[in-house]
């Protein structure tokens with residue numbers, strides 16, 4: 001193993017054996033798929049969310065609100081205690097405030113909510129866990145952003161701006177910690193069929209009186225997905241696993257979309 005090795009480059013079976021992984025928002029949607037993907041490849045995984053679940057996808061769970069400084073401090077301490085250190089941190093948890101009236105209707109609280117949940121959560125967790133990674137001279141951090149960082153939605157500007165800020169932050173952090181054998185990358189999902197999207201579709205159905213399939217088709221058309229369907233959480237998990245593995249040993253400071261082709265520009 002090189003000093004910067006996190007997992008062997010030998011492919012999926014046992015690829016993450018002995019690797020200690022923390023996934024925020026790992027009880028549902030993309031985070032749950034990511035946590036399972038690592039666990040199935042042998043990793044020791046802790047997931048975090050606000051709401052305890054009866055059967056966490058990987059057995060180990062920490063209850064924490066990552067939108068608060070206390071929540072991230074508790075999570076970093078408990079995950080470090082449970083795992084004995086963290087080799088791979090997946091900053092996945094996030095949420096968007098829906099503001100139908102657009103930018104002028106977004107109150108300070110809306111902005112602070114989305115900045116705290118999507119940007120400061122990652123900043124605080126990285127800050128808490130990076131000293132351990134620096135001490136062992138290896139580590140991987142992945143920030144889950146959104147296509148809205150490049151194509152801001154009309155009714156979710158604070159979210160889009162927070163995700164764009166996370167992208168810039170991620171790049172700067174990668175520049176700074178590369179010399180310690182730590183890689184930092186950004187994964188940019190498009191429309192992925194998760195509980196968050198199901199909630200959004202339920203809302204559209206209720207507001208418009210459309211049937212669920214029509215609402216779903218219209219959302220796909222509005223987003224514009226050349227592959228013609230929303231992604232699956234497992235589609236995102238596969239990219240995250242690749243970027244966390246030594247198969248991606250020379251990749252840092254980059255962003256990768258997994259969006260069925262939604263971003264229409266080069």
Ligand SMILES: NC(=O)c1ccc[n+]([C@@H]2O[C@H](COP(=O)([O-])OP(=O)(O)OC[C@H]3O[C@@H](n4cnc5c(N)ncnc54)[C@H](OP(=O)(O)O)[C@@H]3O)[C@@H](O)[C@H]2O)c1
Nearest residue numbers: 025027028029030049050051065066094146191192194196
């Ligand atoms: N689905 C998409 O189409 C899509 C597209 C682009 C980007 N993304 C990004 O992908 C990530 C995951 O999205 P998703 O669709 O999988 O979301 P989801 O289905 O709503 O699941 C979110 C997960 O994060 C947890 N979470 C939310 N707020 C939290 C908080 N303040 N503290 C701790 N945990 C929290 C949730 O559990 P609790 O509610 O119990 O806390 C849950 O486990 C987010 O960053 C999102 O912005 C998603």
